[in-house]
Amino acid sequence: MPYLVCSKCGDKYSVKDPVWKCFCGGLLDLEFTPVFDRQAIAARPHSMWRYREALPLEDDRNIITFGEGYTPLTTFKLGGREILIKQDQLFPSGSYKDRGAAVLISKAKELGIKEVVEDSSGNAGCAVAAWCARAEIACQIFCPASTSPGKTAQIEMYGAQLVLVPGSREDTSRAVLAAAETHYYASHAWNPFFFHGTKTWAYEVWEQLGWQAPDTVILPAGNGTLLLGAYIGFKELLAAGETQKMPKIVAVQSENSAPLAKAFREDLDYVPAIDKKDTLAEGIAIAEPVRGMQIVQAVRETGGDFLTVSDTEVEASLVELSRQGAYIEPTSAATTAAAARYLVNKPPSELAVTVFTGHGLKSTEKMLKILEHRRR
Numbered sequence: 180m181p182y183l184v185c186s187k188c189g190d191k192y193s194v195k196d197p198v199w200k201c202f203c204g205g206l207l208d209l210e211f212t213p214v215f216d217r218q219a220i221a222a223r224p225h226s227m228w229r230y231r232e233a234l235p236l237e238d239d240r241n242i243i244t245f246g247e248g249y250t251p252l253t254t255f256k257l258g259g260r261e262i263l264i265k266q267d268q269l270f271p272s273g274s275y276k277d278r279g280a281a282v283l284i285s286k287a288k289e290l291g292i293k294e295v296v297e298d299s300s301g302n303a304g305c306a307v308a309a310w311c312a313r314a315e316i317a318c319q320i321f322c323p324a325s326t327s328p329g330k331t332a333q334i335e336m337y338g339a340q341l342v343l344v345p346g347s348r349e350d351t352s353r354a355v356l357a358a359a360e361t362h363y364y365a366s367h368a369w370n371p372f373f374f375h376g377t378k379t380w381a382y383e384v385w386e387q388l389g390w391q392a393p394d395t396v397i398l399p400a401g402n403g404t405l406l407l408g409a410y411i412g413f414k415e416l417l418a419a420g421e422t423q424k425m426p427k428i429v430a431v432q433s434e435n436s437a438p439l440a441k442a443f444r445e446d447l448d449y450v451p452a453i454d455k456k457d458t459l460a461e462g463i464a465i466a467e468p469v470r471g472m473q474i475v476q477a478v479r480e481t482g483g484d485f486l487t488v489s490d491t492e493v494e495a496s497l498v499e500l501s502r503q504g505a506y507i508e509p510t511s512a513a514t515t516a517a518a519a520r521y522l523v524n525k526p527p528s529e530l531a532v533t534v535f536t537g538h539g540l541k542s543t544e545k546m547l548k549i550l551e552h553r554r555r
């Protein structure tokens with residue numbers, strides 16, 4: 180039987196318990212042994228649910244799905260070099276957060292939960308609100324007052340109650356924690372079921388590469404919701420004997436908000452306080468990531484690295500990809516900017532994969548600013 184375990188004190192909880200953190204305050208992880216049957220997987224519809232025996236839902240009737248996932252793995256050019264990019268901007272709500280929301284909100288339904296709260300700089304809120312709409316679960320989404328209107332409008336259209344919090348992203352996190360005292364917290368940072376949705380990114384890459392793991396994956400690291408999911412997914416494939424190696428994880432932060440890169444470089448065993456500055460890559464500007472040390476340890480364990488990118492590089496990467504017909508949001512271009520830098524001087528034999536995390540259509544006002552800036 181799967182169970183939840185505290186990463187701090189080791190206490191265990193049943194997966195039937197609607198908990199999102201340990202009574203000691205520690206982070207919970209899900210202990211779960213997935214099963215992979217390549218023949219069965221290959222015969223199923225092209226969605227992330229084709230890995231059904233690897234997803235921690237007890238009863239199929241609780242699955243809330245739009246048929247999402249199995250996004251295309253497509254070649255694009257970055258800095259003149261070719262690289263495979265997984266097009267996760269094509270999810271129903273416009274970002275890879277749908278992977279996490281699909282599993283987490285299905286689990287909430289399985290637990291009989293009627294109302295959830297979540298906080299987000301935008302896309303996680305959109306994803307949770309979309310799945311709650313389909314699951315007929317009430318939800319409140321807390322966002323910083325500065326969140327793009329393209330995202331807040333989407334959240335409200337799905338029927339969620341939007342709570343705009345003045346101040347920083349960290350102020351929003353504090354506000355939702357008060358609401359989480361009395362509601363189920365469908366948190367993409369705390370709730371372990373979210374990561375058992377984002378792990379399907381790794382499964383899909385593995386299948387699309389002909390059932391093999393790449394050498395390197397280049398992934399964003401704010402709260403690390405995709406990065407830690409990919410780490411879990413590739414680790415599960417390795418443990419199941421489905422792959423022979425663990426890909427090297429290269430984590431990406433904005434140089435204006437890079438506490439984890441600092442912890443990595445200075446070999447710290449805690450996430451240092453930083454003086455966060457504004458950045459085009461607002462979606463990964465997380466000063467106090469709750470799973471920060473898990474992210475740093477995952478990168479260390481795989482022999483990976485941290486790269487930090489400037490807003491100038493983010494803008495250049497966004498334009499380079501737009502000119503190839505890929506319309507992604509600025510935060511998403513932080514990862515591709517780092518991937519471009521990573522590829523310089525790497526042998527062509529190194530199989531690297533990165534991701535488009537979010538769709539450009541939610542960021543019109545930022546795109547207009549960039550266009551204006553470039554016309555001057």
Ligand SMILES: *Cc1c(COP(=O)(O)O)cnc(C)c1O
Pocket residue numbers: 274276302303399400401402403404405406462463465508510511536537538
């Ligand atoms: C959520 C998100 C990321 C990654 O953020 P994490 O905080 O590391 O989970 C990257 N790009 C976009 C567009 C996102 O929505």
Ligand SMILES: [Zn+2]
Pocket residue numbers: 185186187188189190201202203204205
């Ligand atoms: Zn504990």
